[in-house]
Amino acid sequence: MPQLNPNPWLSILLTTWLVYIVIYQPKIVSLLQTNSISHNLKPLNINSWNWPWT
Template sequence: MPQLNPNPWFFIMLTSWLTYTMIIQPKILSFVTTNPPSNKMPEIPNTTPWSWPWT
């Protein structure tokens, strides 16, 4: 059965993972996030209830 022969598929898998870890992953990780996290506490907006004229 050819699907039990790991000879060609193991090399393809190994090559693709090495390509991913050596070339693609560092390029992806080099991007800077557009909104870096900050330690600032979020502001809680001061909301006032709406006064409806018909109530």
């Protein structure tokens, strides 16, 4: 059964993950912009509802 032989596909899998982690991930993370925290937060205005059956 050739499916049980891990030699060809295991090395390809490990190589692609290594390339992804070492090369592509830092490039992708450097392009992402994080949202800055706004210090001007307003308190939430919470109004209760008046239910007709209570």
